[in-house]
Amino acid sequence: MEALSGALSHNKQLTSLRLAINDIYGGTFGTDVWFHLAWHDIKQRYARSMIGPFWMTISMAALLCAMGPLYARLFKQEAGAYFQYISVSFVLWGFISSQISESCAAFISADGFIKQVKLPLTVHLHRVLARNIIIFAHNLLVVVVVLSFYPPERFLPVLLAPVGLALVLINLMWIGIVLSTLSARFRDIPQMVTSVMLLFFFLTPIVWKRGLLAGSTLVADANPLYHFVEIIRAPLLGHYPTYLSWTFLGVMGLLGWVFALAIFRRYRSRVAYWV
Amino acid sequence: MTVIRARDVVVEFPIYGISTSRSIKKVIMRAATGGVLGRDSSERIVVKALDSVSFEVHEGDRVGLVGHNGSGKSTLLRLVAGIYEPSAGSVEVNGRVSSMLDIFLGMDLEATGLDNIYLRGRVMGVRPQEMRAKLDEIVDFTGLGDYLHLPLRTYSSGMAMRLGFAVSTSIDADIILMDEWLNVGDAEFMEKATHRLDTLLDGARVVIIASHDLSLIKSQCNKIIRLEHGKIVNTSADTA
Structure with missing residues (x-):
C-alpha cells in the first residue's frame, strides 16, 4: 500500500524513466488492489454457478481425455506418456497464450479506472496476470492428477x-x-495478437513433440514460445530443460525489459488519453 | 503554503478513429507518393482542452470551477488528480488527492452491498482492515439495513447512491475533487448527506468543485476560476 500511495502522489519534476519505474514498482506491490480485482473478475464470471471456477478444471480434463488418446494414435505415440505430455502442454499453453492475448486489453478495458482515479497503470496489467494465474492454478489440478x-x-x-x-x-x-x-493506441494489435497466437498454437510443439519433426528441430528451437512452454514442461515431465531454453528466456527477459521500459517511459503518460 | 501549482498547462486530446483525409484526391496522392501508414499522425485532429492554464491553490482554499459544458472543468480536475499529464507546462501537487469524480468506481453490480464497501475502499486506497473499522459507521449512515446483504443490482438508484456516497465520503482526504455537488436521494437523506459532506470538506486542506450552480459555488468557495474554451478567463477571490 505504501508503494501504491507513493505512486499516487505525482510530481512532475521526476524524469519520465523514474515515473515509469515508479509505476511498475507501485503496480507490482499494489497487491491489495490487483489481487482483489482479479479475484473479483473470477468470482463474477462464475457468479451463481454451483461449481464455479472448477468448470475450467472440468472442461480442461474433458478436453484432454478426448484429445489424448486420439492424438496418441495419430502420432503413433505410447498412450500413457503422450497423455502426460499433452496434459502438461495444454495447461501451460492455455496460461501463456491467454495471458499474452489478454494483456492487450489490459488498459483498454480498464478505461473506467484509468480515467477516474490515479492508480499505477501496471496495476491493471497485474490484474490480468493474477486472473490468468488463478485460472492456471485451477487447471493445474488436472496436471497434478495426471502426474499422479x-x-x-x-x-x-x-x-x-x-x-x-x-x-x-x-x-x-x-x-x-x-x-x-501499444494496444491502447493501435486497436488492431489485439486482433493481430489473437490470430498470431492461434498460429503459434500449431507451430509450437504442444500437440506434437519436437522430436517428431524429423531433422528440422529449428522450427521449435527458434520459436520463443516453445521455450516458454518447455522450460516449465520439461521439469514437470522429469527432464532438465536445455541450456538453449534457459539462455533464450534469460536473454529475452533482459532485452525485453529494456525495450518495455523504453516504450513505457515514452508512452505511459499518453495511455490515459488513448483509452 | 501552495498545495497545487500549475504553470502554462496545455492538455490536448488527440482524436483517433475519424478520417483526417477527407478528400479522395488526398488519399490517392498519398498512395501514389508511397506514404507510410501512420504518417498522417502529424496532421491528426487535436482538441485543446486546456490552453496554457496557470493557477495556484493554497492551503485552506475552496475553489469553484465554473464554465460552459466542454470548457475544460472536468479536464482540469483530472489534471489535478494526476490522471492526465499535461502535454506542455507543469503541475505540482503536494498532498493526497481523493477524487470524487465517480463515487461508484470499483463497485460491482453482482457483489453485495457489503462487498462493495470493501471494493470501493480498495480503489480509494484503503485496506480492508481499515475499512472494517469504518464499517459500522458506513452501514449505519446508509440506512440500508439488511439490503446490504443483497447484490447491488437489486438496489434502486437512490439506494445505490446512498451506498456510493457513504463509502466515498468515509475516507478523510487532503485534496478533494468533485465534479458537480453530490445530489443524493430523498430530502431526509439529503440533509444527512449535506452535513456529512460539510464535515468532510471542513477536514480537507483543499477542495475543488466544478459546478454549474453559481449560488452553490458562491456559498461553498472562497475562490472562483472561470473557464472558457480551455482558458482561465477570470479568477476571483470571493470574500463573502
Missing part, C-alpha cells in the same frame, strides 16, 4: 519447474507492458 497416475521419469528436475515459471512470468510481464501500452 503417470509420474514423471525423475523427480529431481520437477523442483526446477517453479524457477522456469518465474522466468516465464518475468517475460510475460514485459510483453504485457509493451502490448497493453
Whole structure:
C-alpha cells in the first residue's frame, strides 16, 4: 500500500524513466488492489454457478481425455506418456497464450479506472496476470492428477519447474507492458495478437513433440514460445530443460525489459488519453 | 503554503478513429507518393482542452470551477488528480488527492452491498482492515439495513447512491475533487448527506468543485476560476 500511495502522489519534476519505474514498482506491490480485482473478475464470471471456477478444471480434463488418446494414435505415440505430455502442454499453453492475448486489453478495458482515479497503470496489467494465474492454478489440478497416475521419469528436475515459471512470468510481464501500452493506441494489435497466437498454437510443439519433426528441430528451437512452454514442461515431465531454453528466456527477459521500459517511459503518460 | 501549482498547462486530446483525409484526391496522392501508414499522425485532429492554464491553490482554499459544458472543468480536475499529464507546462501537487469524480468506481453490480464497501475502499486506497473499522459507521449512515446483504443490482438508484456516497465520503482526504455537488436521494437523506459532506470538506486542506450552480459555488468557495474554451478567463477571490 505504501508503494501504491507513493505512486499516487505525482510530481512532475521526476524524469519520465523514474515515473515509469515508479509505476511498475507501485503496480507490482499494489497487491491489495490487483489481487482483489482479479479475484473479483473470477468470482463474477462464475457468479451463481454451483461449481464455479472448477468448470475450467472440468472442461480442461474433458478436453484432454478426448484429445489424448486420439492424438496418441495419430502420432503413433505410447498412450500413457503422450497423455502426460499433452496434459502438461495444454495447461501451460492455455496460461501463456491467454495471458499474452489478454494483456492487450489490459488498459483498454480498464478505461473506467484509468480515467477516474490515479492508480499505477501496471496495476491493471497485474490484474490480468493474477486472473490468468488463478485460472492456471485451477487447471493445474488436472496436471497434478495426471502426474499422479503417470509420474514423471525423475523427480529431481520437477523442483526446477517453479524457477522456469518465474522466468516465464518475468517475460510475460514485459510483453504485457509493451502490448497493453501499444494496444491502447493501435486497436488492431489485439486482433493481430489473437490470430498470431492461434498460429503459434500449431507451430509450437504442444500437440506434437519436437522430436517428431524429423531433422528440422529449428522450427521449435527458434520459436520463443516453445521455450516458454518447455522450460516449465520439461521439469514437470522429469527432464532438465536445455541450456538453449534457459539462455533464450534469460536473454529475452533482459532485452525485453529494456525495450518495455523504453516504450513505457515514452508512452505511459499518453495511455490515459488513448483509452 | 501552495498545495497545487500549475504553470502554462496545455492538455490536448488527440482524436483517433475519424478520417483526417477527407478528400479522395488526398488519399490517392498519398498512395501514389508511397506514404507510410501512420504518417498522417502529424496532421491528426487535436482538441485543446486546456490552453496554457496557470493557477495556484493554497492551503485552506475552496475553489469553484465554473464554465460552459466542454470548457475544460472536468479536464482540469483530472489534471489535478494526476490522471492526465499535461502535454506542455507543469503541475505540482503536494498532498493526497481523493477524487470524487465517480463515487461508484470499483463497485460491482453482482457483489453485495457489503462487498462493495470493501471494493470501493480498495480503489480509494484503503485496506480492508481499515475499512472494517469504518464499517459500522458506513452501514449505519446508509440506512440500508439488511439490503446490504443483497447484490447491488437489486438496489434502486437512490439506494445505490446512498451506498456510493457513504463509502466515498468515509475516507478523510487532503485534496478533494468533485465534479458537480453530490445530489443524493430523498430530502431526509439529503440533509444527512449535506452535513456529512460539510464535515468532510471542513477536514480537507483543499477542495475543488466544478459546478454549474453559481449560488452553490458562491456559498461553498472562497475562490472562483472561470473557464472558457480551455482558458482561465477570470479568477476571483470571493470574500463573502
